[in-house]
Every structure is written in C-alpha cells, then in structure tokens.
Amino acid sequence: KQEVTQIPAALSVPEGENLVLNCSFTDSAIYNLQWFRQDPGKGLTSLLLIQSSQREQTSGRLNASLDKSSGRSTLYIAASQPGDSATYLCAVYSGNTGKLIFGQGTTLQVKP
Amino acid sequence: DGGITQSPKYLFRKEGQNVTLSCEQNLNHDAMYWYRQDPGQGLRLIYYSQIVNDFQKGDIAEGYSVSREKKESFPLTVTSAQKNPTAFYLCASSADRVGTEAFFGQGTRLTVV
Numbered sequence: 001k002q003e004v005t006q007i008p009a010a011l012s013v014p015e016g017e018n019l020v021l022n023c024s025f026t027d028s029a030i031y032n033l034q035w036f037r038q039d040p041g042k043g044l045t046s047l048l049l050i051q052s053s054q055r056e057q058t059s060g061r062l063n064a065s066l067d068k069s070s071g072r073s074t075l076y077i078a079a080s081q082p083g084d085s086a087t088y089l090c091a092v093y094s095g096n097t098g099k100l101i102f103g104q105g106t107t108l109q110v111k112p
Numbered sequence: 113d114g115g116i117t118q119s120p121k122y123l124f125r126k127e128g129q130n131v132t133l134s135c136e137q138n139l140n141h142d143a144m145y146w147y148r149q150d151p152g153q154g155l156r157l158i159y160y161s162q163i164v165n166d167f168q169k170g171d172i173a174e175g176y177s178v179s180r181e182k183k184e185s186f187p188l189t190v191t192s193a194q195k196n197p198t199a200f201y202l203c204a205s206s207a208d209r210v211g212t213e214a215f216f217g218q219g220t221r222l223t224v225v
Contacts, residue, residue, distance in 0.1 A: 032212075034213065034214060041200075041219075041221075042219065043118075043216040043217050043219045044202065044204075044216040045216075046213055046215060046216075049213045089154070091214070099157055099160065099170070100145065100206075100214055101157075102147075103154060104152070104153070105154060
C-alpha cells in the first residue's frame with residue numbers, strides 16, 4: 001500500500017531564506033508526483049507536476065525534484081516571502097488505480 | 113474561466129439528514145474525485161470516477177454516495193449513515209485517470225448541528 005510522508009510537519013523561517021520541503025513515498029511505481037499549496041480554509045492550488053520519467057520541474061522560485069528509485073521528492077523555495085506562508089502538500093499517482101495519494105503536508109510560516 | 117466549482121461553501125446538517133455537495137467542472141476532464149480533509153489527517157479519498165456512469169470507492173466510502181450522469185458533474189451525498197461527517201470536502205478533476213495534473217475546487221465545509 002502506497003504511503004506518502006512529509007517532513008517536517010511545520011517550519012518557520014525568516015523572510016529571504018531558501019528552504020527545502022521533503023516528501024517520501026513507499027512504492028516507487030508511480031505515474032507522477034504533484035506539489036500543491038493550500039491556504040487556510042481554501043482549496044488546493046497546483047504548483048508543480050513531475051512525471052515519473054522526469055527528474056525536476058521549475059516554476060519561478062520553486063523547483064521540485066524527483067528520485068523515484070529512492071522514493072523521494074523535494075520542493076525547493078528560493079528567497080522565501082511572507083506570501084509563501086501556507087501548507088504544502090505532495091501527492092503521488094500510484095500504480096494503475098488512478099488514485100492520487102497525499103502526504104499530510106508541511107505548514108510553512110515565513111516571518112517578515 | 114475554466115475551473116471546478118463547488119457549492120455551497122458552507123453547509124450545515126442536522127442529525128439524520130442526507131445532504132448533497134455539488135461539484136461542477138468545465139475543463140472537459142474525464143476523471144473526478146472527492147476527498148475529505150480533517151485537521152492533522154491530510155486528504156483521504158472518498159470516491160472517484162474515471163468516466164461517465166462509472167465510479168469506484170476510495171478509502172473511506174462508507175456513509176457516502178455519488179453519481180456521475182454527466183461528464184461535468186460529480187455530486188457527493190453525505191448520508192445519515194456517516195457518523196462523523198463534519199469535515200472539509202474537496203472535489204478534484206484531471207484530464208484522464210493517470211499521468212495528468214489534478215485541479216481542485218475551493219471546498220465545502222460541512223458541519224453537523
């Protein structure tokens with residue numbers, strides 16, 4: 001059974017710092033991995049999608065990497081800003097079932 | 113604008129009542145999903161549908177029912193059999209069942225009163 005874990009559960013950093021969020025999964029047979037952002041009381045916003053054949057994806061100050069063999073992905077946020085404060089979730093499409101399985105998220109606070 | 117619309121944003125249910133949450137998408141996506149989010153537990157899959165007139169149970173389907181009569185609509189009914197329905201419900205869609213980006217609605221917060 002696929003399990004997705006995100007560490008740390010919460011993170012607080014000063015503005016301007018570069019930071020890394022971690023995501024690990026137990027079954028390497030994934031089709032893709034997706035990173036989302038969730039603001040309090042809101043839905044999820046897609047940030048980056050990495051296909052299983054890709055190693056990384058970049059969007060602005062965000063860079064996501066994928067190491068399928070080791071079951072790990074990282075989300076790198078450069079020059080963090082207070083507006084980046086949110087919960088970040090990773091999710092994998094597992095096997096051939098069409099299920100998107102989520103980690104529990106990392107809640108990020110960027111202090112001015 | 114293309115997207116996923118969930119309604120209502122807030123919903124209150126009395127004990128013993130069935131309530132239906134609406135999810136509509138105009139992205140022409142084949143696959144649609146319902147998730148439940150509770151504090152500290154992440155998102156858990158309730159039901160998903162890969163094509164019209166077909167759907168499968170997710171990990172926590174007991175006490176819920178769905179229909180998929182139209183491509184753009186995937187309503188979720190929370191029945192009286194669901195013992196702890198208070199939660200944040202999220203609907204999502206993707207172009208096909210694997211390999212494509214998933215998009216989410218803004219959620220419905222259901223509270224039992």
